[in-house]
Amino acid sequence: RKEVEQDPGPFNVPEGATVAFNCTYSNSASQSFFWYRQDCRKEPKLLMSVYSSGNEDGRFTAQLNRASQYISLLIRDSKLSDSATYLCVVISGGSSNTGKLIFGQGTTLQVKP
């Protein structure tokens, strides 16, 4: 079983749609969680951190359920520019500065006009 698992998609949605991505992780001792965005042939870039209390950044909402070891990302009012691969990331074996990043496979989103 992979340490971090995501549905690879692709998710094809119209502009303005709401879309949700899910991710599960296997190490119950994990402490730090993130969503990264990766555009085609580019490097991953941090989208947002994920906290147990849930957190929101504009149209993006991230949730963490430690009991179920489950992370989610909700995108409201999708824009064409949201088309990218979204990577679920868990920190293993250290802090957010020293631990290694464990990536899921990534979920591809295509927003269509």
Next chain:
Amino acid sequence: ETGVTQSPTHLIKTRGQQVTLRCSSQSGHNTVSWYQQALGQGPQFIFQYYREEENGRGNFPPRFSGLQFPNYSSELNVNALELDDSALYLCASSNYGYTFGSGTRLTVV
């Protein structure tokens, strides 16, 4: 401009050859990690250096090795290249949070 620079951007090598990839991170970023990303997959952790010492390694064979230098630059060396080593190689440096370089795309033929 991320502050983390990788070179070269693209590289083609023949099976069996050796390759060195380079990363220059921001001043004060004591931690550097290397990742391999095959097509259609998420990045896989290769190893990490902290203050010039390796302090973590993923499931990669010994022919993958690295160095970190006092000037915050680092290298990834791969010996005896195999076709499956074709991938995007990413370097990430950390002070408060990780910043990725734009990667080196290695093709082994």
